[in-house]
Amino acid sequence: MHGEYKVPGGKLVVIDLEVQDGALHDVRLSGDFFLEPPEALEVINAALSGLPADADDAHIAATVERALPDDAELFGFSPEAVAVTVRRALA
Amino acid sequence: MSERTQWNDYEWQLLHEGPQPPELHMALDAVITDEVGAGLRPPTLRIWEWSEPAVIIGRFQSLKNEVDPDGAKRYGVKVVRRVSGGGAMFVEPGNTITYSLSVPQALVQGMTFQQSYEFLDAWVIRALHDLGIKAWYQPLNDIASEIGKIGGAAQARRAGAVLHHVTMSYDIDAEKMVQVLRIGREKLSDKGTTSAKKRVDPLHSQTGLARDVIIERMLQTFRNLATLRPISLSQTTLDKAWSQAREKFSTPEWTAQVP
Numbered sequence: 001m002h003g004e005y006k007v008p009g010g011k012l013v014v015i016d017l018e019v020q021d022g023a024l025h026d027v028r029l030s031g032d033f034f035l036e037p038p039e040a041l042e043v044i045n046a047a048l049s050g051l052p053a054d055a056d057d058a059h060i061a062a063t064v065e066r067a068l069p070d071d072a073e074l075f076g077f078s079p080e081a082v083a084v085t086v087r088r089a090l091a
Numbered sequence: 092m093s094e095r096t097q098w099n100d101y102e103w104q105l106l107h108e109g110p111q112p113p114e115l116h117m118a119l120d121a122v123i124t125d126e127v128g129a130g131l132r133p134p135t136l137r138i139w140e141w142s143e144p145a146v147i148i149g150r151f152q153s154l155k156n157e158v159d160p161d162g163a164k165r166y167g168v169k170v171v172r173r174v175s176g177g178g179a180m181f182v183e184p185g186n187t188i189t190y191s192l193s194v195p196q197a198l199v200q201g202m203t204f205q206q207s208y209e210f211l212d213a214w215v216i217r218a219l220h221d222l223g224i225k226a227w228y229q230p231l232n233d234i235a236s237e238i239g240k241i242g243g244a245a246q247a248r249r250a251g252a253v254l255h256h257v258t259m260s261y262d263i264d265a266e267k268m269v270q271v272l273r274i275g276r277e278k279l280s281d282k283g284t285t286s287a288k289k290r291v292d293p294l295h296s297q298t299g300l301a302r303d304v305i306i307e308r309m310l311q312t313f314r315n316l317a318t319l320r321p322i323s324l325s326q327t328t329l330d331k332a333w334s335q336a337r338e339k340f341s342t343p344e345w346t347a348q349v350p
Contacts, residue, residue: 034176
């Protein structure tokens with residue numbers, strides 16, 4: 001499943017994922033955003049995998065926020081934008 | 092927290108080598124920026140020349156979402172992934188002006204990302220004004236003009252240094268670009284245009300000037316900020332870059348890291 005969301009005034013956020021037994025599986029975040037450190041991409045993917053497929057935006061965004069290392073910087077997107085994109089992929 | 096430094100606190104180096112392949116450019120950005128971060132070299136401005144057509148995708152972009160493999164093959168376009176985020180670009184030899192700034196973190200100390208983008212390209216905006224182009228910085232990371240987008244910037248932070256690189260269209264083949272890149276409707280949704288072809292406005296059509304002349308004007312503008320000494324790439328740096336080009340930047344593992 002595939003979802004895209006262009007953050008108004010920001011960058012494009014893309015999510016590809018599968019759903020298995022009601023949970024997100026093999027979640028892959030991509031896009032033309034900026035993220036430091038770059039390794040945080042895999043951290044976000046891992047945190048999203050296993051979330052219930054009916055999790056709401058707030059739950060998804062909080063999961064991303066919690067998973068990010070303290071020194072992470074997001075430019076052109078946000079945990080909330082990731083949540084919107086996940087919901088679009090699931091829709 | 093250390094003090095912020097100024098442009099003219101440094102004696103800058105200028106690198107402008109002959110045409111080089113895309114994977115070597117990717118590696119040179121990494122190696123040179125790491126050398127600046129380690130204090131092995133002063134801040135460096137590098138002007139790029141391409142030996143072959145290429146698509147350069149951003150660090151976090153999905154290879155298959157961004158590149159049309161049939162289009163790329165048809166035109167002999169090499170696909171590489173760079174170390175910085177941001178969007179895909181399509182280049183052919185001589186049709187863009189691409190440059191990299193590798194600077195100590197101290198030069199942008201205390202700035203937000205947004206501020207640092209504008210700050211590091213302010214001299215280019217001035218140079219474009221001098222050439223009669225009404226250009227401005229369009230957040231987050233575009234150089235724009237009244238008639239359309241001119242170029243885009245991207246940054247990567249690497250241990251003590253910042254890589255800031257920019258590609259501006261000089262005379263791009265927009266028809267070919269849309270056959271090589273996939274540019275979806277969602278991406279254009281807040282840009283007020285439905286066609287990617289309208290989004291790049293080549294410097295050539297606006298100034299009528301040769302590419303070399305525009306680059307020379309940019310360098311003159313830079314020299315108002317700081318000393319800029321032309322140098323050649325050292326064998327050590329070149330060897331390091333070739334080894335990264337071979338072992339990392341030309342491998343499918345890296346290019347398809349985000350499949």
